[in-house]
């Protein structure tokens with residue numbers, strides 16, 4: 253028996269009829285606004301080559317750690333879901349088999365944002381009217397596979413259909429950005445831009461750090477074994493990224509720690525980092541110094557800086573050993589922003605030319621640390637509810653905890669931060685609905701006039717992201 257997908261037009265709106273009516277009116281003003289996606293992890297090659305996306309499992313299961321971490325948590329081996337192993341031991345290659353396994357366990361996602369996004373994608377993108385169940389698995393597989401071969405489902409066509417105005421990807425400074433160059437040379441009007449993410453060359457504990465720094469020197473013809481040469485090389489790559497359309501950098505550090513060290517200390521730490529003899533405390537100091545250096549460079553070249561600390565990466569050594577990075581084993585940690593950011597803020601916090609966007613995986617810091625910091629320092633802005641909290645509850649909590657102190661205008665709109673390209677409209681739609689629901693409550697409680705709420709709704713859905721990321 254097949255069940256229709258229910259995408260209720262009032263989903264995520266307040267149940268109270270008065271608030272619901274306001275939320276509907278607000279949402280009507282933002283529903284069709286273009287999508288600004290200033291931070292994410294889609295593959296620029298998709299748009300550069302514009303070849304069809306592969307089969308349903310390769311599109312929905314294999315690249316999406318939101319999906320397979322849940323299946324893994326229920327004892328399903330990652331090999332059976334087609335996740336490649338780093339040691340080359342073969343894994344499941346039959347896409348239909350992977351899809352059936354996924355369908356058998358789809359019920360695990362009940363009540364999660366993944367369920368909501370996926371249903372939205374099936375219904376609105378692929379025009380599939382029935383819910384994924386073990387019985388409907390083959391039918392849905394065939395329908396998606398057929399659509400993927402149609403011209404209207406090529407990456408560029410979907411980009412246009414999704415009404416995306418700009419889409420940022422994320423790259424290492426060592427990346428030659430060939431796909432972005434190809435896109436810029438093409439006649440296609442879509443705007444896909446890189447983001448400078450220097451973790452591989454500024455984090456001494458990043459795998460292959462010494463080799464990466466050497467490579468950075470080769471690319472830029474700088475002596476990266478000296479502190480000044482190393483900084484010049486990093487700055488040189490920032491300039492190259494900006495020439496390819498980048499407007500932002502992104503920093504995925506373990507903590508928010510920043511440092512302001514002397515030249516002698518910096519030179520000594522770089523030497524130890526390259527030699528591989530740096531101790532963990534010194535590595536933290538070095539990373540912290542690099543955030544401060546990046547802030548200084550941002551003042552010079554205008555790139556917006558994103559810091560998203562607080563993830564304990566690769567918590568599960570067995571999964572890391574067999575499958576490598578980004579396999580759903582990253583776990584949120586407690587984070588301290590008040591003390592950790594002080595060295596950077598002492599130097600640059602009052603500089604209006606600098607814009608640092610802070611993210612968190614520690615929700616307890618919203619009202620205690622982040623909103624007060626962003627509500628004071630001109631150089632700070634608050635990024636949206638992110639990753640584990642990119643959910644209706646996460647977004648609502650974020651607005652409830654930050655608006656009082658930081659207002660709406662120290663925040664930067666929504667970003668989807670996704671690898672799952674077809675889910676981008678679904679994710680932005682959830683954010684727009686949740687924000688409209690929040691605003692509707694303020695209007696219903698006579699804390700905000702509806703015309704003001706309407707303006708804020710448009711700012712949150714569209715204008716703030718454009719402004720914050722200089723797009």
Ligand SMILES: [Zn+2]
Nearest residue numbers: 291292293669
């Ligand atoms: Zn990201």
